[in-house]
Amino acid sequence: MDAKFFDNWTNQLRKGVLELCILNDIRARKSYGYDIVRTLARIKGLVIETGSIYNILARFKREGFVETSIQKSPDGPPRVCYTLTKQGEEMIVQMNSHWQAISAVTNSIKESRRRRKK
Secondary structure, three states: OOHHHHHHHHHHHHHHHHHHHHHHHHHHOOEEHHHHHHHHHOOOOOOOOHHHHHHHHHHHHHHOOEEEEEEEEOOEEEEEEEEEOHHHHHHHHHHHHHHHHHHHHHHHHHHHHHHHHO
């Protein structure tokens, strides 16, 4: 097996999935950056770097997908809270739909190959 190829492939896949996961997490609830990092760190195989999450969040804000507000924190300094904008909601609907279609096609191909081998 070509480890270099596999590592590159998983890194590319992870980038897109990470963006999808971040937007879905924000869609589910108002989220702080650190909360997003903790949630995504629990997903096996989704190796993340904290800086990557914040870079993606900054890009989502520039793109108009999220808006931020400052919330007081009882545990320390104020936190930046992320919520989806209408444009972000429309984007996550499209992204989820596309992801589901890709997953369905991938599973269909995999299953048809499995049936042909029998």
